[in-house]
Amino acid sequence: xxxxxxxxxxxKWQSIxxxxxxxxxxxxxxxxxxxxxxxxxxxxxxxxxxxxMGHVLNYTLGDVVTHFRRRHGLTVLRPMxxxxxxxxxxxxxxxxxxxxxxITERNMEAIRVQMRRMGWAIDWQREVSAHEPxxxxxxxxxxxxxxxxxxxxxxxxxxxxCPNDQTVLANEHVVDxxxxxxxxxxxxxxMAQWFxxxxxxxxxxxxxxxxxxxxxxxxxxxxxWIGRSEGAEVLFRVEELDIDIPVFTTRPDTLFGATFFVVAxxxxxxxxxxxxxxxxxxxxxxxxxxxxxREQREKTGIFTGRHATNPVNGEQIPIWVSDYVLxxxxxxxxxxxxxxxxxxxxxxxxxxxxxxxxxxxxGKLINSGEFDGLPYEEAKRAIxxxxxxxxxxxxxxxxxxxxxxxxxxxxxxxxxxVIYCGECGIVPVPEDxxxxxxxxxxxxxxxxxxxxxxxxxxxxxxxxxxxxPGRREADTMDTFVDSSWYFLRYTDPHNDHxxxxxxxxxxxxxxxxYIGGIDHAKGHLLYSRFFVKAMNDFGMLGFREPFQRxxxxxxxxLDGKRMSKxxxxxxxxxxxxxxxxxxxxxYILFQGPADxxxxxxxxxxxxxxxxxxxxxxxxHEAAAQPPSPAGVDTALARKAHETIARFSDDIDRRFxxxxxxxxxxxxxxxxxxxxxxxxxxxxxxxxxSLLQPYTPHVAExxxxxxxxxxxxxxxxWPTHDEALLQRxxxxxxxxxxxxxxxxxxxxxxxxxxQLIALARAxxxxxxxxxxxxxRVIVVPDKLVNIVA
RNA sequence: GCCGGGGUGGCGGAACUGGUCAGACGCGCCCGACUUAAAAUCGGGUGGCCCUCGGGCCGUGCGGGUUCAAGUCCCGCCCCCGGCACCA
Numbered sequence: 001x002x003x004x005x006x007x008x009x010x011x012k013w014q015s016i017x018x019x020x021x022x023x024x025x026x027x028x029x030x031x032x033x034x035x036x037x038x039x040x041x042x043x044x045x046x047x048x049x050x051x052x053m054g055h056v057l058n059y060t061l062g063d064v065v066t067h068f069r070r071r072h073g074l075t076v077l078r079p080m081x082x083x084x085x086x087x088x089x090x091x092x093x094x095x096x097x098x099x100x101x102x103i104t105e106r107n108m109e110a111i112r113v114q115m116r117r118m119g120w121a122i123d124w125q126r127e128v129s130a131h132e133p134x135x136x137x138x139x140x141x142x143x144x145x146x147x148x149x150x151x152x153x154x155x156x157x158x159x160x161x162c163p164n165d166q167t168v169l170a171n172e173h174v175v176d177x178x179x180x181x182x183x184x185x186x187x188x189x190x191m192a193q194w195f196x197x198x199x200x201x202x203x204x205x206x207x208x209x210x211x212x213x214x215x216x217x218x219x220x221x222x223x224x225w226i227g228r229s230e231g232a233e234v235l236f237r238v239e240e241l242d243i244d245i246p247v248f249t250t251r252p253d254t255l256f257g258a259t260f261f262v263v264a265x266x267x268x269x270x271x272x273x274x275x276x277x278x279x280x281x282x283x284x285x286x287x288x289x290x291x292x293x294r295e296q297r298e299k300t301g302i303f304t305g306r307h308a309t310n311p312v313n314g315e316q317i318p319i320w321v322s323d324y325v326l327x328x329x330x331x332x333x334x335x336x337x338x339x340x341x342x343x344x345x346x347x348x349x350x351x352x353x354x355x356x357x358x359x360x361x362x363g364k365l366i367n368s369g370e371f372d373g374l375p376y377e378e379a380k381r382a383i384x385x386x387x388x389x390x391x392x393x394x395x396x397x398x399x400x401x402x403x404x405x406x407x408x409x410x411x412x413x414x415x416x417x418v419i420y421c422g423e424c425g426i427v428p429v430p431e432d433x434x435x436x437x438x439x440x441x442x443x444x445x446x447x448x449x450x451x452x453x454x455x456x457x458x459x460x461x462x463x464x465x466x467x468x469p470g471r472r473e474a475d476t477m478d479t480f481v482d483s484s485w486y487f488l489r490y491t492d493p494h495n496d497h498x499x500x501x502x503x504x505x506x507x508x509x510x511x512x513x514y515i516g517g518i519d520h521a522k523g524h525l526l527y528s529r530f531f532v533k534a535m536n537d538f539g540m541l542g543f544r545e546p547f548q549r550x551x552x553x554x555x556x557x558l559d560g561k562r563m564s565k566x567x568x569x570x571x572x573x574x575x576x577x578x579x580x581x582x583x584x585x586x587y588i589l590f591q592g593p594a595d596x597x598x599x600x601x602x603x604x605x606x607x608x609x610x611x612x613x614x615x616x617x618x619x620h621e622a623a624a625q626p627p628s629p630a631g632v633d634t635a636l637a638r639k640a641h642e643t644i645a646r647f648s649d650d651i652d653r654r655f656x657x658x659x660x661x662x663x664x665x666x667x668x669x670x671x672x673x674x675x676x677x678x679x680x681x682x683x684x685x686x687x688x689s690l691l692q693p694y695t696p697h698v699a700e701x702x703x704x705x706x707x708x709x710x711x712x713x714x715x716x717w718p719t720h721d722e723a724l725l726q727r728x729x730x731x732x733x734x735x736x737x738x739x740x741x742x743x744x745x746x747x748x749x750x751x752x753x754q755l756i757a758l759a760r761a762x763x764x765x766x767x768x769x770x771x772x773x774x775r776v777i778v779v780p781d782k783l784v785n786i787v788a
Numbered sequence: 789g790c791c792g793g794g795g796u797g798g799c800g801g802a803a804c805u806g807g808u809c810a811g812a813c814g815c816g817c818c819c820g821a822c823u824u825a826a827a828a829u830c831g832g833g834u835g836g837c838c839c840u841c842g843g844g845c846c847g848u849g850c851g852g853g854u855u856c857a858a859g860u861c862c863c864g865c866c867c868c869c870g871g872c873a874c875c876a
Contacts, residue, residue, distance in 0.1 A: 221872085661814090665814075
């Protein structure tokens with residue numbers, strides 16, 4: 001027996017896989033009968049450095065599923081690519097010199113090498129990268145489709161500005177008021193920006209969650225991010241100015257308790273309502289106050305001198321301006337019900353405004369005229385109905401979700417293909433002029449204007465429509481635009497006349513299993529759903545959801561912190577050198593359930609390396625044994641069949657990846673205790689075959705040691721013999737008063753009365769049983785419980 | 789504050805539909821074999837307390853409950869993680 005040499009074995013099989021293009025799959029030939037197929041995808045890496053252990057977990061998981069499904073006879077599409085536009089490469093270029101392109105491609109090459117060394121079964125013929133013109137050509141083309149359908153638009157709006165990265169951020173990427181990338185406090189600025197109209201799909205995005213197999217917590221995150229609330233829009237009339245101000249409320253049942261009215265300081269209403277210097281001054285100061293301060297400080301506000309009419313009772317209620325009312329939500333004006341809203345109460349107490357309760361402890365209306373006595377849920381409907389008869393209210397729905405601002409004032413991204421013309425306005429770059437290539441610039445540093453704006457040749461172009469001098473858009477796209485459709489490009493990656501052929505995308509999609517971090521719950525995973533729905537509406541796709549099943553791997557923690565780069569001693573490359581890829585693969589899945597965080601331990605990887613050496617030795621010993629006869633029926637053979645059943649069920653039905661390894665470890669332990677069992681050889685084959693998705697290199701090597709000529713990675717998955725799992729004797733547990741007192745071996749399938757007789761015959765049972773026993777519980781083939 | 793997930797040996801975790809003395813598998817630790825020695829490897833032990841060595845009692849965050857039987861179901865509470873949060 002040769003000693004186990006991970007390096008030699010792994011390099012050997014990796015070369016064979018490369019040479020044989022082992023994991024490439026073709027698209028279906030036109031007219032061919034569709035075979036059973038499976039689209040396995042993990043979120044693509046961002047090439048900011050090399051891979052870390054978090055990636056190793058993500059892609060090893062996907063790899064196990066890929067092999068498992070392949071060996072069940074499915075054609076598995078498992079591509080890979082790079083999310084290669086974006087800030088980190090650009091910032092690295094600014095900091096250390098060099099071009100973002102060079103840095104990106106260098107990182108990509110390092111990652112490709114790592115992925116090959118990990119032995120992942122990837123179809124490299126389908127590789128796509130966001131920064132390649134052959135890809136962003138179609139990102140631009142898609143943008144134009146969205147523009148054409150009114151789902152992309154430009155407008156001036158308050159947006160999140162990161163003063164460090166010098167760019168606008170989407171709401172989804174402001175975390176606790178800070179930039180998700182650099183952690184700087186985000187400012188609000190009024191700027192003209194590009195938006196995708198994701199709000200048009202708010203209801204579809206909510207409803208279709210019911211059609212996909214996703215973790216509940218992820219659905220919950222998206223649901224609360226979309227934040228649908230049902231209520232009413234109610235008009236409050238200001239007689240003196242002859243205007244009606246709409247407010248949104250979820251509690252129209254409390255209208256009789258609306259004792260004052262409040263307008264957000266940013267609202268254009270402020271100017272209409274008052275020209276007093278104090279009011280204007282308050283509004284000006286309050287509007288620019290940082291959000292954090294607005295939330296924490298005591299309620300502030302100022303009376304405008306105006307009154308609004310409460311439509312339910314005609315009462316004149318004072319109109320105030322206060323920064324506790326948000327411009328972004330609803331209409332930027334509210335009716336205040338201090339008796340039933342905590343914030344309104346605080347304000348009323350601070351400014352000594354009347355508080356009128358309108359709902360009693362039983363949830364019935366009081367002080368509400370004709371509606372008194374109605375349960376509040378009924379009152380909601382009744383009051384809206386009554387008001388809408390006079391055109392003063394209508395049912396309304398509000399969302400927390402805002403449109404996705406996707407223009408970035410940075411260099412390393414996909415250029416937005418439009419030209420501004422003094423005559424024609426926003427003019428799309430004609431399709432036949434795509435791709436609009438990202439030009440060179442002298443300086444990537446953002447200096448108040450996007451870097452592309454400094455390239456005169458790029459910027460100054462004639463209008464494609466009228467020919468008069470125009471200016472090109474200098475912003476680039478958020479990288480989340482690229483990742484909102486990359487999974488579609490994989491299906492038809494070399495198409496040069498369309499982003500993809502619809503029939504091909506429809507064949508592979510939706511993705512059968514998607515794996516990635518939960519940190520993308522309300523960003524990438526929401527944007528992609530929006531893109532697919534929109535493209536379905538454009539007639540480009542025949543489905544409405546991109547990711548049928550979703551799984552989130554846990555984080556790999558080092559000293560309690562998420563691994564985000566390859567730290568010394570924990571870099572996948574160093575670990576491959578020391579232990580081999582197979583040991584790392586098994587380690588990362590053995591530590592615990594794959595959706596739980598795992599703490600990096602050096603002991604753990606030593607242990608899995610030890611297991612592989614043990615497997616090596618035990619399988620070599622078994623290879624010296626004669627072949628096991630067909631249908632061999634020994635305790636060891638049964639254990640092997642049991643292991644096949646457990647292992648397969650764990651991955652297939654339960655989607656757990658740690659317990660299958662335990663099961664094979666148990667089997668190998670048994671085998672090493674019975675090296676000359678007639679089933680020894682069969683058991684070794686079973687163990688190797690089951691482990692193949694986890695440890696493809698050593699499994700392949702041992703498969704040939706066991707005398708097999710055929711490739712294990714293309715061999716059918718082992719099946720267990722159900723008959724062998726049926727035991728003819730079982731261990732019967734005997735309980736007295738619910739406590740186990742004895743365990744006896746009995747033939748399987750005995751009738752209840754015989755089981756009871758056997759139980760009563762047990763000395764140990766008798767010792768604990770004083771008297772006959774009032775009641776006996778029998779679970780056939782499992783236990784007898786005698787209750788005294 | 790609201791919503792979601794979770795608390796099991798020294799550690800990571802297992803126990804899937806209430807039913808095989810809860811703790812599989814692995815780490816760590818202890819004992820032994822091999823060795824001049826160590827490493828590696830192999831074998832055995834390892835929840836706590838008590839023991840006449842037969843076994844007994846206790847034990848899955850805390851307190852109650854349902855049941856012949858609860859880590860698993862119900863009620864109340866504590867703690868940890870995540871999402872949302874002046875959203876009207």
